[in-house]
Amino acid sequence: MEEYTAALPQESRQPSAHDLEVLSRQLGRPVRDVVEIPARCVCGNPLVAATAPRLSNGTPFPTTFYLTHPVITSAVSRLEAGGLMTRMNDRLTADGELADSYRGAHEAYLQARNEIADRSGTGAVPEIDGISAGGMPTRVKCLHVLVGHSLAAGPGVNPLGDEALEAIAEWWTKDRCYCDGAWDTAGEAPSRDLSRHGPQGLPDIVGRPAPVRKPKSEAVGEQSASNQDGTA
Numbered sequence: 001m002e003e004y005t006a007a008l009p010q011e012s013r014q015p016s017a018h019d020l021e022v023l024s025r026q027l028g029r030p031v032r033d034v035v036e037i038p039a040r041c042v043c044g045n046p047l048v049a050a051t052a053p054r055l056s057n058g059t060p061f062p063t064t065f066y067l068t069h070p071v072i073t074s075a076v077s078r079l080e081a082g083g084l085m086t087r088m089n090d091r092l093t094a095d096g097e098l099a100d101s102y103r104g105a106h107e108a109y110l111q112a113r114n115e116i117a118d119r120s121g122t123g124a125v126p127e128i129d130g131i132s133a134g135g136m137p138t139r140v141k142c143l144h145v146l147v148g149h150s151l152a153a154g155p156g157v158n159p160l161g162d163e164a165l166e167a168i169a170e171w172w173t174k175d176r177c178y179c180d181g182a183w184d185t186a187g188e189a190p191s192r193d194l195s196r197h198g199p200q201g202l203p204d205i206v207g208r209p210a211p212v213r214k215p216k217s218e219a220v221g222e223q224s225a226s227n228q229d230g231t232a
């Protein structure tokens with residue numbers, strides 16, 4: 001089985017100022033409340049950002065692992081456009097073993113979030129107890145979320161995220177750097193907050209992804225579901 005750059009040692013999970021700048025460039029907007037970098041390119045650049053389960057403005061935030069690398073996000077968007085989520089959902093209905101294993105991924109997601117909450121000092125966030133992301137535990141609604149989870153957790157935790165990673169192998173593999181030219185490195189990093197999080201947060205995030213207001217020109221390209229949208 002492949003091994004991803006997962007389970008990074010604690011010191012390399014800590015986001016540096018440079019990491020935050022790279023994330024802003026990858027996403028085309030400033031990032032907020034990123035507390036860890038759970039997966040990195042072989043060159044060291046972030047692949048995934050971990051956001052605290054409670055934003056600094058108080059909003060509960062269920063999407064803990066956010067895929068940021070533009071090469072991977074576009075590749076995953078291609079899978080979504082090709083109908084992979086529909087096929088996965090059909091299999092989840094028909095295959096009890098897969099459904100069990102996917103439920104296990106949901107539980108692992110919640111546990112990883114609790115650990116991040118402990119490390120980042122946000123404490124318990126009861127508003128999102130039992131709520132993960134991406135459609136887990138019974139549906140697939142955003143492959144980006146599942147791939148972000150697989151990269152963060154390493155192989156063998158999220159079966160459908162692992163499958164999606166294998167399915168993008170013609171565009172991205174963990175053993176090579178695809179960063180060159182993948183985002184704009186000239187000029188200033190985005191510093192004006194164009195994301196949708198207002199200072200007072202969102203009215204009712206529980207059980208439902210927040211509404212999305214995404215500029216069409218976003219550097220990431222298509223980010224499918226609203227679940228993954230609006231990290232930080």
Ligand SMILES: [Zn+2]
Binds near residue numbers: 042043044045176179
């Ligand atoms: Zn790289």
